[in-house]
Amino acid sequence: MSETALATRGLNKSFGSLVVAADIELALPPGVRYALIGPNGAGKTTLINLITGMLEPDAGRIILGEEDITALPPEQRVRRGLVRTYQINSLFAHLTALESVTLAVCERRRVAQNWWRQLTAYRDEIDEAYGILSALTLAPVCHRLTRELAYGQQRLLEIALALATRPKVLLLDEPAAGVPREESRELFAAIAGLSHDITVLFIEHDMDLVFRFASRIIVMVGGRILLEGTPAEIATDPQVRAVYLGKSRHEAVS
Amino acid sequence: MPPVFGVLFDGLAYGMLLFLLSVGLSVTLGMMNFVNLAHCSFAMLGGYVTVTLMNAFGWPFFATLPAAFIAAALASVVLERLFFRRFYNATELEQCLLTIGIVFISIASAAYIFGTINQPVQLPAYLRSSITYAGLNFTIYRLFLVGVALLITILLVFTIEKTRFGAQVRAAVNNQRMARGLGINVDGLFAITFALGSGLAGLGGALAIELVGLDPSFALTYLIYVLIVVSVGGLGSISGSFAAAMLLGVSDVAGKYYVPAIGAFLIYLVMIALLMWRPTGIFGRR
Amino acid sequence: MSTQAIAGPVQHLQAQFRWRWSEIAFWLATLLPFVLTPSYLVLASQIAITALFALSLDLILGFCGIVSLGHAAYFGIGAYTSGLLSTRGWGDPIIGVIAAGLTAGLFGYVTSFIVARFRHLALIMITLGIGLVVQEAANSAGWLTGGFDGLQGIHTLPVFGMFRFDLYGYTAYGYSLAGLFLIFLVARRIIHSPFGLALRGIRENSARMPAIGAPIHAHIQTIYTIAAVIAGIAGALLAQTTETVSLEALGFQRSADVLVMLILGGTGRLYGGLIGAAVYMVARDQFSGLNPQYWYFWIGLLLIAVVMLLPNGLLGGLSLLARRIRTAS
Numbered sequence: 001m002s003e004t005a006l007a008t009r010g011l012n013k014s015f016g017s018l019v020v021a022a023d024i025e026l027a028l029p030p031g032v033r034y035a036l037i038g039p040n041g042a043g044k045t046t047l048i049n050l051i052t053g054m055l056e057p058d059a060g061r062i063i064l065g066e067e068d069i070t071a072l073p074p075e076q077r078v079r080r081g082l083v084r085t086y087q088i089n090s091l092f093a094h095l096t097a098l099e100s101v102t103l104a105v106c107e108r109r110r111v112a113q114n115w116w117r118q119l120t121a122y123r124d125e126i127d128e129a130y131g132i133l134s135a136l137t138l139a140p141v142c143h144r145l146t147r148e149l150a151y152g153q154q155r156l157l158e159i160a161l162a163l164a165t166r167p168k169v170l171l172l173d174e175p176a177a178g179v180p181r182e183e184s185r186e187l188f189a190a191i192a193g194l195s196h197d198i199t200v201l202f203i204e205h206d207m208d209l210v211f212r213f214a215s216r217i218i219v220m221v222g223g224r225i226l227l228e229g230t231p232a233e234i235a236t237d238p239q240v241r242a243v244y245l246g247k248s249r250h251e252a253v254s
Numbered sequence: 255m256p257p258v259f260g261v262l263f264d265g266l267a268y269g270m271l272l273f274l275l276s277v278g279l280s281v282t283l284g285m286m287n288f289v290n291l292a293h294c295s296f297a298m299l300g301g302y303v304t305v306t307l308m309n310a311f312g313w314p315f316f317a318t319l320p321a322a323f324i325a326a327a328l329a330s331v332v333l334e335r336l337f338f339r340r341f342y343n344a345t346e347l348e349q350c351l352l353t354i355g356i357v358f359i360s361i362a363s364a365a366y367i368f369g370t371i372n373q374p375v376q377l378p379a380y381l382r383s384s385i386t387y388a389g390l391n392f393t394i395y396r397l398f399l400v401g402v403a404l405l406i407t408i409l410l411v412f413t414i415e416k417t418r419f420g421a422q423v424r425a426a427v428n429n430q431r432m433a434r435g436l437g438i439n440v441d442g443l444f445a446i447t448f449a450l451g452s453g454l455a456g457l458g459g460a461l462a463i464e465l466v467g468l469d470p471s472f473a474l475t476y477l478i479y480v481l482i483v484v485s486v487g488g489l490g491s492i493s494g495s496f497a498a499a500m501l502l503g504v505s506d507v508a509g510k511y512y513v514p515a516i517g518a519f520l521i522y523l524v525m526i527a528l529l530m531w532r533p534t535g536i537f538g539r540r
Numbered sequence: 541m542s543t544q545a546i547a548g549p550v551q552h553l554q555a556q557f558r559w560r561w562s563e564i565a566f567w568l569a570t571l572l573p574f575v576l577t578p579s580y581l582v583l584a585s586q587i588a589i590t591a592l593f594a595l596s597l598d599l600i601l602g603f604c605g606i607v608s609l610g611h612a613a614y615f616g617i618g619a620y621t622s623g624l625l626s627t628r629g630w631g632d633p634i635i636g637v638i639a640a641g642l643t644a645g646l647f648g649y650v651t652s653f654i655v656a657r658f659r660h661l662a663l664i665m666i667t668l669g670i671g672l673v674v675q676e677a678a679n680s681a682g683w684l685t686g687g688f689d690g691l692q693g694i695h696t697l698p699v700f701g702m703f704r705f706d707l708y709g710y711t712a713y714g715y716s717l718a719g720l721f722l723i724f725l726v727a728r729r730i731i732h733s734p735f736g737l738a739l740r741g742i743r744e745n746s747a748r749m750p751a752i753g754a755p756i757h758a759h760i761q762t763i764y765t766i767a768a769v770i771a772g773i774a775g776a777l778l779a780q781t782t783e784t785v786s787l788e789a790l791g792f793q794r795s796a797d798v799l800v801m802l803i804l805g806g807t808g809r810l811y812g813g814l815i816g817a818a819v820y821m822v823a824r825d826q827f828s829g830l831n832p833q834y835w836y837f838w839i840g841l842l843l844i845a846v847v848m849l850l851p852n853g854l855l856g857g858l859s860l861l862a863r864r865i866r867t868a869s
Contacts, residue, residue, distance in 0.1 A: 052751070078753035090751070092744035095737075098549055103741050104752040106734040112754065113762070115735035120554045122734060130549045143552055165753055289661065337844070346660060347607050351803055352847045354796070358840030365833035470833070474792075478672070485665045519676030526669045530654060533662040 004063070005030040005199035006082070006169045011050055011060035020046045022223045024060070028169070034201040035214035039243065043223040044203045045087060048171050052084050053077050064169065079108075081168030085158040087177055087203070091146045097157055098142040101129035104164035132160050135193065137186050152183025159190055170194070172202035176209055188212070211235070219243075260390045261511050262504060267396035269503025270403035271465060274458035275476060276483040277410065277495045278451020284427045284490015286444050288338060289346055291353035293455055294477040295360035296326040300456025301468040302364060305373045315377055319460055326456020327449040334448050339441075357473050364470035373468040381464075395464050402461065406454070410492055423447060427490040479506075482525045488535025497536060557732045566811065570717055574710070581709030587821045588716035589777045594802050594813025595720075595727055596770035601799075602807030603731060604763050605743035606655065607664050609795055610671020611771060613651075616678065616790020618644040618772025623691040623785035624684070631697040633715070633780045640776030641769045648768020649761070656760035659746065671795050678787055690786030694779060705781070712781040719777055720814075723770055727810060730766070739763055743808070800839060804846055806853025815854055 004027045011024035020043045028034055036044050049055040051062055053074040061070045064082050072080075092100045105125045106112040120126070133142050136156045141149060146157060155175060162170055172191070179187055191213055194200055204210050210217065210231070217234040219226040221243050227234065234240055279293040300322035307313040307321055333356065341349050377395065384393040414420035425433040426440050434440050462468065462476075479502065487498030502521060509520040528536065573584040593615055600606040618640035625636050651670055658666055678685045686692060698704040703711045730736050738759050741749055749756045779785045788794060797820070798813075805816025827835060850857045 073750070075750040075753050075755055078751060084751065086748075086751075090745060090748045092741055092748065094744055095740060098553075099737060100741075103734075103737050103754075106737065107752050107754045112734045112738040113758070115730045115733045115762070115766075117734075118557060118729070118732050119734050119737060120550055120557060120732075123550060125734075126550055126553070142549060161748075161752060283661075289664075337848075340848075346664070347601075348847050348851065350607070350664070351799075351843050355840040355843030355847070358836040358843065360840075362833050362835075362837030362840065365831075366837075370833065478668070481665060481668070485661055489661070515680055519673045519680075522669045522673045522676065526654070526666055526673070529658070529662050529666055529669075533658055 004028060005065060006051070006201070007063040008051065009061045009063070011047075011062070012058045013046065013050055013055065014058060019223045021050060021057070024050075024225060026218070026225075028199050028201060030168075030199050031196045032199060033213050033215050034199075035210040035217045036201055036203045036220060037205070037210060037217060038220035038226075041222075042220040044220055045173055046223075047220070048084055048173055048203070051171065052082060078165055081166065082171075083162045083165050083167035083169070084171040085162045085173055085175060087173040089154050089158055091154060091157055091161070093147040094145055096143050096145055097133060097138055097149065097153075097160070098126070098129055100146060100157065101132055101160050101164045102126055104161050105129050105132075108165050129164060132163050136160050136163075136190050150183060152179045152187060155179050155183075155187055156190055159187075167198055169199045169201070172200065174203050174205065176204065176206045257390070260392075261508050263390075263392060264396065265504030265507035266500065267399050267503070268465070268507055269500040270400050271458060271462055272479055272483055272503050273496050273499035274403055274406065274461065275455050276480045276487070276499055277492055278448075278454045279480055280484045280487060280495040281423070281427065281490055281492065282444070282448050282451050283484060284488075285423070285430070285440075285447060286342055287489075288342055289349040289353065290338070291350055291477060291481075292333070292356040292360065292473075293452070294459075294480055295357050295473040296330055296452040297455040297459030297462070297476065298360060298364060298468070298470070298472045299329055300326045300459035301373070301463050301472065302368060302459075303456070304460040304463065305368070305375055305468065308375050315375070315381070319457060322460035323453040323457045326459070327453030330452030331445065331449050334445060338448075357477070361470045361473050364473075368470070370470055373463065375463050377464055399461055399465065406457075407492075407496065414492060419443075419446075482521065484535075486525055486528045486535055488532075491535065494535055563811075566814075567721065570721075573713060578708065578710075581713040583821070583825055585709055585712040585716040585781050586778075587818050588713065588720045589774050589781065590798070590801065590821060591814040591817040592716075592720045592723060592777070593771055593774040594798050594805070594817045595724065595810070596767045596774065597798050597802050598807060598810065598813045599727060599730070599739075599767045599770070600764055601802065602809065602812065603736065603743060604739045604760065605746065606667075606760065606764065608655075608667040609664055609792070609799070610667040610669070610674070611767075611798060612790050612792070612794035613671045613674035614644040614648050614768040614771035615775040615778075615794065616674065616785075616787075617647055618775030619779040619785045619789040620678070620685060620691070620775075621772070622776035623694050623779040626694040626696060626779070626783075627691060631695050633696055633699050633776075636696075636780055637719070637773050637776045640772045640779075642772075644772020644775065645765055645769035648772075649765040652761040652764040652768075655764055656757040668792075671790070671792060675787065675790050675792065678790055685785075685787070688787065690784055691779075694783040694785065696780040696783055716777050716781060719773065723773065724810070724814075727770070730763075731810060735759070735762070740808075800843060802853075804842070804853055806855035806857075809853075809855045812853050812855050819854070 006026065006028045008024050008026045011021055013021040024047060038044055046055065050057050053072060061068055063069065064077070064080055067080065069077050069080065069082070095103070102125055103112070105128050106122065109125060111122060111125065130139065130142065133139050136159065138153060138156055138160060141153060146154065149157065159172070159175065175191060176184055176187055188209065214231060216228065217231055218228045219234060219240050226243065227237060227240060229237070275294065275297050279290060282288060282290065303322045303325045304318040307318040308315060337352065341352055381395050381398060384391050414423060422433070422438050422443055425436070425438060426443055430440055459472070483495055483498045483502055486502070487494030505524055506521050513520070573581055597608065597611050600608060621640040621643040622636035625639055630636070654666060655663065679687065696705055699711065699715050703715070705711045738754060741754065742756055742759060746756060775789060778789065801816035801820045802813045803816070804820060805812035805814065824835065846853065
């Protein structure tokens with residue numbers, strides 16, 4: 001078992017003169033819940049894109065466990081357990097929830113190339129998919145098309161898809177984004193219920209979620225990591241107060 | 255001068271024609287991402303307008319050119335308002351099918367009205383003659399074509415680079431959402447650009463008669479060349495269209511001259527190779 | 541509790557995969573031409589062959605989202621392979637079909653490396669380009685293909701040495717229909733397999749697929765190759781039943797026609813291509829007195845009507861109607 005689940009060294013990315021990531025150094029120990037916060041445009045989603053391989057860095061390395069994955073294409077990183085969810089749902093509109101998660105399970109188990117046997121013969125895969133959906137309270141709607149699900153349920157499906165790939169490191173991009181208050185309870189429960197085998201890094205603006213679930217917080221501003229620390233440290237830090245946390249909100253939290 | 259220069263000149267002239275036919279599609283594709291496969295139907299319309307005005311009404315050739323431009327522009331405005339605008343957010347397949355349907359209708363209508371034979375036009379005698387320079391023959395018509403195309407290119411570049419309209423077009427091509435956010439009337443802009451692009455295609459169709467002939471299959475045959483120019487040159491790029499049109503024009507003429515056996519499909523291979531190297535075109539974004 | 545709860549989802553999926561009454565009725569209906577319209581058996585065999593071709597396009601377009609404007613390349617390669625074998629003395633139809641499938645499949649496999657790596661306009665252009673390259677190559681290689689006049693001297697031997705190809709088309713239709721049905725069964729199996737689910741995933745959201753660890757290039761290459769094999773088999777059937785092959789077998793017109801048929805019937809439903817082919821070709825036969833130019837006027841109008849009114853084709857419209865009736869009652 002390695003000391004760090006995910007690390008980045010000197011990660012840099014610019015678009016012309018716009019620097020979106022500058023010397024990002026991360027070292028996430030296994031099982032810890034990290035929150036990544038920062039103002040809009042700080043480069044948080046860009047960082048996730050760099051780590052998952054959707055974006056190529058100008059410089060730097062990404063290490064998953066013991067392995068340097070900087071040169072690997074995205075699907076290879078997923079196979080090694082580095083998985084993300086999307087801020088704006090990226091789902092399979094005309095597949096049912098069960099089909100979507102079953103697909104992810106089949107891909108993980110490398111049976112998706114089989115074109116001769118019926119899907120229904122793969123009971124283990126379907127069982128597993130159903131199990132994941134049940135744990136996320138989606139079992140009653142598992143036969144509904146994704147596009148017919150409520151928005152909160154779709155956010156849960158996002159997480160279900162990610163869990164189906166058995167991640168070791170899970171990057172959640174604003175999991176609660178756009179979810180109305182009434183539907184966020186299941187979502188919070190799902191995030192709380194994430195196994196401690198998984199290292200979680202989530203981007204969030206919802207400070208409720210951040211202070212409730214994160215054991216460590218990273219603050220990003222203008223493409224750089226400003227600060228890293230425990231929630232208590234971050235909440236009282238004057239730099240963070242100035243840059244990010246509004247005065248009145250901060251008073252309520254501390 | 256060795257004959258290669260003659261081939262080059264012919265290729266350049268052909269390339270200029272392809273540029274006129276393609277530039278409108280490139281800009282509108284880049285701006286609205288609307289796959290308008292009926293673009294060459296407007297070109298064909300321009301050609302038939304010229305033929306009709308000259309043969310049935312005795313108009314002089316030069317007078318028919320603005321008419322071809324205007325007729326094609328008007329037709330495109332009508333189609334855009336009636337049909338196309340509902341499909342700006344549709345899938346590429348739907349846009350392809352819609353516009354292919356219009357192509358089929360245009361070809362059938364042209365065949366019905368004019369028949370399937372190649373349309374003859376009697377150009378003024380001085381246009382059909384040629385001059386000899388350094389041992390090579392240069393047809394006046396090709397010189398005229400190159401001249402007109404260069405003039406239009408300069409006008410286009412000037413409009414795009416120096417006028418406010420051009421700046422708005424560039425902004426809308428670059429980032430439609432942001433352009434709207436800045437208060438630019440993208441829909442109106444698109445309607446005007448679409449009309450201009452189709453009008454240029456119509457002009458190209460009129461100019462094409464003497465060079466490559468005109469019959470109802472024009473809408474499909476030249477669509478393929480135009481698509482090659484647009485996808486190789488890059489969507490929304492005038493300079494890209496120009497470069498790609500020159501490249502295509504020269505390779506096609508040279509290919510047919512030097513290696514007639516494979517000349518015909520040399521350009522398709524070149525296109526596939528270029529697209530593999532740069533899927534968004536030589537000058538394309540991303 | 542667990543077995544009770546888990547039996548549910550599998551059963552639900554199984555119910556979806558079961559043969560419906562409408563399907564059984566459809567296949568029984570395909571036998572009707574033998575009894576009801578025996579004078580149209582030649583047309584019927586043409587429809588069966590075109591339906592098979594449309595089915596192959598549905599696999600890549602309807603189920604995987606690959607828009608191809610050059611699919612006739614594989615049809616034509618299959619047709620010419622079978623035809624050439626026949627002119628060289630290998631007239632047995634089954635051998636011809638196998639050879640055609642293999643050759644078209646090989647070509648499909650090679651081109652799939654390119655096709656799998658592109659989307660949107662570049663993909664449309666590349667498939668168009670591939671079709672045009674094959675068309676021009678066949679045109680130039682007149683010594684092999686017979687050029688504009690086509691292959692001469694094809695003679696198809698009896699199927700299994702028993703069923704001679706008669707003038708009325710009994711053998712032709714029986715043979716083509718059998719081929720269509722068998723391959724349909726294969727296509728149906730593919731669609732109901734995990735691979736079929738992966739294809740639909742690519743169609744629905746190709747960007748998300750790598751994020752769940754899916755090797756989309758490999759998947760696309762596989763289905764594209766399979767589709768090429770089937771198209772090649774359809775081409776061979778055409779060559780064998782009509783004993784002619786000409787350039788139009790791999791022309792752009794054929795690629796465009798099959799696309800129209802598939803859209804007409806409805807993509808992604810396996811039966812869409814079959815219905816679309818039947819409707820299109822029966823209509824064309826009825827209007828065959830019409831000048832081909834005018835035929836394309838109506839096809840253009842039909843395309844626009846389908847795109848604007850029935851975007852999911854005839855089958856899509858029917859299922860919408862069925863759903864409305866169900867919710868109303």
